[in-house]
Amino acid sequence: MTRKLGSETLVIATHNAGKLKEISALLAPYGLNCISAGSLGLPEPAETGKTFVENALIKARAAAEGSSLPALADDSGLCVDALGGRPGVYTADWAERQWFEGAPGRDWYMAMGKVEGLLCEQGDDVDRSGHFACVLAIAWPDGEQAVYEGKALGTLTWPPRGTLGFGYDPVFVPQGATQTFAEIEPAQKHRISHRADAFAKLVAEQFGS
Template sequence: MTRRIGSGKLVIATHNAGKLKEISALLDPYGVECVSAGSLGLPEPAETGTTFVENALIKARAAAEASGLVALADDSGLSVTALDGRPGVYTADWAERQWFEGEPGRDWYMAMGKVEGLLQAKGPDTPRDAWFSCTLALAWPDGEYAVYEGRIDGSLTWPPRGTLGFGYDPVFVPNGRDQTFAEIDPAEKHRISHRADAFAKLVADQFGG
């Protein structure tokens, strides 16, 4: 049996207040108090891994070692079948503006356009299958860890549709739906998403019978 978190304080390896709020809501029913790495003043480690698992573990281990507490990190992204799984772990990097593209920061419309441009360059019959992945990594200060992986499959559409999501959500249509992630009610998206899949596995393992 996997080592259990138990109730108490859990460091969420993020400096993103929105992500902390979302994860806290998911774990609150289990008596877990979530604090962010940002609120503890912990530095953000360089994500040098080449897989979602490697990057999630880098973040979780860094937070656990620096805080002395159990830490949880996630790494997620979009993979496109016809692009050999890209952007994958570089999902956010594709949105980073270059020096000639304006002020520093992320431009997700630009990132969606890069994906679409590559697909169109391959021709009109190119398959548009894609999937979102989410990897959750738990790390204990003594080095023990656990990993949970979630996924949702779908296809890409163009032009982008919807205003409810973020990132690549406006071009991703989950299988069995006709709306993009950015058109689906956020509560419903959270119920069916790759992150929900990963969290369901974490909860079953950590808090199940």
């Protein structure tokens, strides 16, 4: 049986205030006090894993060991079938500008263009299906851990549409919809997203009867 979280402090393995706010809101009904790894001064570990599970566990374990508290981490990305699952764990890396592409930082339009360019190389009949993946990992200081995986299936479209999302959202049309993730209202997106799928599994096991 998987170990259960109680009414305790949970470290969210992030230095991103927006992600802390989003995850804290999702966990608020369960009596958890969420704090970020960044607020504790914990360093961000190198994400050297080859899978979303490996990277999520790297971050969760580092936060749990550094804080002596249970920790939750997530790792997510876009997987395109015709590209062999790429960009996958390198989803954010594809948006990083090289030295010849301007000032350092992430350019998501450029990243979307890389995906589209590779698809176009395969011809007009290329399979444009793919999915967003999310892995949530909980780690306890004594080494115990739990992993929850979520997916949002869909297809890739071009050109990008919508301004409500981020990352690759403007080119991803979720299964059963006609609008991209960037055209759908955030509240609706959160109900059908890969992160929502993973959180539903976490809640069912951690807080279910």
